[in-house]
Amino acid sequence: MFTGDVIASFNELETSLYNYISKNSEKVVYMRIRDLADETHVSTSTILRFCRKLKCEGFSEFKVKLKMYLDENEEVNIKSSQYVMSEFVERTKNGHFEAALLDAASLIVQSDNLIFIGSGSSGILAEYGARYFSSLGKFSMYVKDPYIPIHANYLQNSTTIALSVSGENRFTVSHLNELKQKGSNIISITNNKHCTIANMADINISYYVTEEWYKKSNITTQIPVVYILEETARKMQKLTEQSE
Structure with missing residues (x-):
């Protein structure tokens, strides 16, 4: 005001x-x-x-x-992490969720390059995801600068993992479109599957937790994203061992 x-x-x-x-x-x-x-x-x-x-x-x-x-700007009742975790764990019991993680891991195993993209808190998790996958044997890079140029000669047989809570971030959508046009496979991790980034992806993993806002800032938990990244990386590593 x-x-x-x-x-x-x-x-x-x-x-x-x-x-x-x-x-x-x-x-x-x-x-x-x-x-x-x-x-x-x-x-x-x-x-x-x-x-x-x-x-x-x-x-x-x-x-x-x-x-x-x-x-x-009235104070809101922020849910405890315990509540958020129980809400998410209930959804992980769905067989479709586990199948999506396995499909994502299989696609990553077949790829030479792995690229993470995201903006804001999703950009921070893109960096974390790249580090975690690299630690388990799949060298990865992350992009959180919306203006960084993307060159096609680095995208042969690549997979891009796009992170976004809303699935509508315009910078991520723009980058994703460019990567998709240049032949990269797309895996998206979003809060729901009814969004632009999910529709652009070859594989979408949705975690469906209640969105939370505090003083116009989106504070929706990122705990499910960390779980999805780590669990997919572990499945990738097991599949890699089995194929050797």
């Missing part, structure tokens, strides 16, 4: 008003303009100028927008 540009435009009195509102937001939404003026020792005209800088017609509209802002 209070952007950096707007705050920078405040004069001394408006800055004092801003500081008071920031510390007493819950109280301000129920105050009259005269009450706020008395509390902050500024005129009602100063308050109205302050409201106009926030693109509000008057104090009443400002209070409505402030209440909406407070509601959006």
